[in-house]
Amino acid sequence: MTTYQNNDHLAGDFYTQNFAKTAGEGNLILNLGPQHPSTHGVLRVVVELDGEYIMRAEPVLGYLHRMHEKMAEVKTAAQFIPNMGRVDYGHALGWNWAFVGAAELVGGIEVPERAEYIRVITCELNRIASHLLWWGAYLLDLGAFTPIMYAFDDREKILDILQDPTGSRLTYSYYRIGGVAKDLSADCIRRIQEFIPWFRSRLPMYKDLVSDNIILRKRIEDIGVIEQEVCRRFGATGPVARGSGIKYDVRRAQPYSVYPKLDFEIPTSNLKCARGRYDVRMAEMEQSLRIIEQALEMMPEGEVLVKGAPKPSWKVPKGEGYFAVEGARGKIGAYVVSDGGKNIYRTKLRAPGYCNLSLFAEVSQGTILADAVAILGSLDLIIPEIDR
Amino acid sequence: MIKEALNTVSDLWSLMVGLRVTKDYFRAPQVTVRYPWKAVSNIATYKGHLELVGGKTGKPKCISCGMCALACPSNCLTVVKRKPPKPTPEEEQALAEAKAKGEKPKDKTPKDPEKFIYDFTLCSLCGTCMENCPVGALDFTGSAYLAGYSREDFHFDLVQLLKNQAGLEGMDASAAPETGQSEA
Ligand code: SF4
Ligand code: SF4
Secondary structure (H helix, E strand, O other), X not given: OOOOOOOHHHHOOHHHHHHHOOOOOOOEEXXXXXXXXXXXOOOEEEEEEEOOEEEEEEEEOOOOOOOHHHHHHHOOHHHXXXXXXXXXXXXXXXXXXXXXXXXXXXXOOOOOHHHHHXXXXXXXXXXXXXXXXXXXXXXXXHOOOOHHHHHHHHHHHHHHHHHHHHOOOXXXXXXXXXXXXXXXXXXXXXXXXXXXXXXXXXXXXXXXXXXXXXXXXXXXXXXXXXXXXXXXXXXXXXXXXXXXXXXXXXXXXXXXXXXXXXXXXXXXXXXXXXXXXXXXXXXXXXXXXXXXXXXXXXXXXXXXXXXXXXXXXOOOOOEEEEEEEEOOOXXXXXXXXXXXXXXXXXXXXXXXXXXXXXXXXXXXXXXXXXXXXXXXXXXXXXXXXXXX | OHHHHHHHHHHHHHHHHHHHHHHHXXXXXXXXXXXXXXXXXXXXXXXXXXXXXXXOOOOEOOOOOOHHHHHOOOOOEEEEOOOOOOOOHHHHHHHHHHHHOOOOOOOOOOOOOOEEEEEOOOXXXXXXXXXXXXXXXXXXXXXXXXXXXXXXHHEEEHHHHHHHHHHOOOOOOOOOOOOOOEOO
């Protein structure tokens, strides 16, 4: 008589079983995650290992799916804005902007000039905060604990500044269709002006402390080489594409708002490895400071919300429109289709992280497991954004 | 060979440079706050839960129009209007006379809400309700320290809350306990 033994829990779920079908003889199937492989959300990567080497990898998504696109179908346009702050906690204002921009495009709403400048200033501040978060967390993943303390010291200052107009510290819901919710106060502007030189003086310190450090250089140089062709094939954008030498930035490629009036550079790197992406992000923070500085000077007085701005019951007129902005992770897009009804018929959100992650399967092939984690981190993934 | 040696030296030097930064910061004053013995000082602009704004008489400014409840994306607000008061016999007579003369009776119902139920567990602090209130009767408190033992602790009746506040003479019922001096 055989004793019944339930070994189902050892067999793995659908993904693992499907993945294991084509595994090589004697290779090990391992689940990275779904808790915390290197990113700070719930991502799962199934990998096939031959010793230390990754033969194949497959990201499994959906653990943080929150139906943002579906929720857009049951809310009016103005009521959907709070959702956008929650898609990506790193760069919430970029998402705010993408959706609001798309709704303005379809509705044909003009945004007052001052509001455009405020959007640029706050969006760039948020970008610096996002890059600092990535910087600290990435080094934390690589085993360096203290840098995140330095990063959060600076990031805290940005959060304090952004808290003034937005009222929150992470999941902002600040842009409105036709402007922004609140003007920047004099105190807030003074604090931004103080922040710029101060943060400039911090950047060399970051370089001394971490960027030049031989341990980091040895760790991230020449790993995760992404060819330009791979970037193009998977639709990678943002620092991932620029780290491979593709000079693509939505702020220049599809100019929106007042960016054409501002003078800034698009940093790129030809290293193509994790180091290249690292350098691009560090350089971007400097450029963001430049943008904020100019925008503060050029900002005119005036209204921040257009007169007769849409109320929550506003119906988006019939039509469709796509609006893209440059987020901290790449091209954030919102595609809005309206049939003129109470709610928007369909909203499609393009998350840059989704494309950036999908090339991981190809890039990680043949690397060792420890490097795979460093590559994942260098893509700057924010999982809630990928799943939406 | 020489190049290799030089590389090693410069590599080691990069570590020394890093250590110099660490040393400088080792001596620098502390930047964190020893919570809960000290409270942070930067929450003045922070949005806490909603509150009703009192008018001059201490009654809420709210006119029970329901715009906020309609605008809220998360359905956290319920405005309960007051019932018209039961008329006294004299008033009833006056009403009947007015009706006989063909005048429209005046609505004597107080405009302020009887109850203003607010479910903080659902609120995303977006500010839509506030922006759509015609009389500016809603505002955010700055209370960042709100805590409770159960879900129900976050279902407020804002009218009651305002009354409590008035009773406590401006003290915020949900404010932080004594946290000592705030850090400058
Ligand atoms: S702040 Fe937003 S979610 Fe909260 S009650 Fe007001 S409208 Fe609703
Ligand atoms: S708070 Fe303002 S919007 Fe809400 S019911 Fe009262 S008056 Fe109307």
